[in-house]
Amino acid sequence: MVKSEEITRKGIVIEALPNTMFRIQFDDADDLEEASIVLLSGRMRKFRIRILVGDKVDVRVDPYGGKGMIIKRL
Numbered sequence: 001m002v003k004s005e006e007i008t009r010k011g012i013v014i015e016a017l018p019n020t021m022f023r024i025q026f027d028d029a030d031d032l033e034e035a036s037i038v039l040l041s042g043r044m045r046k047f048r049i050r051i052l053v054g055d056k057v058d059v060r061v062d063p064y065g066g067k068g069m070i071i072k073r074l
Helices: 042-046
Strands: 007-017 021-026 036-040 056-061 068-073
Touching: 021 056, 021 068, 042 068
Parallel strands: 036 068
Antiparallel strands: 007 021, 007 056, 021 036, 056 068
């Protein structure tokens, strides 16, 4: 089974929420309404990589409009 192309976007963490969720402002967005809630990926949880407000991150976006997942801290 072939994995479909992943959609990744770059953004900045604007708010840390409970349960390793974050609110992200994407770089190509014009206003705060484009902010999205994302989760932390399992590998980042496993290796305890910390994400703070103001960090730049790569986000794998769900193609169906659900929550995205932080896959890399830049």
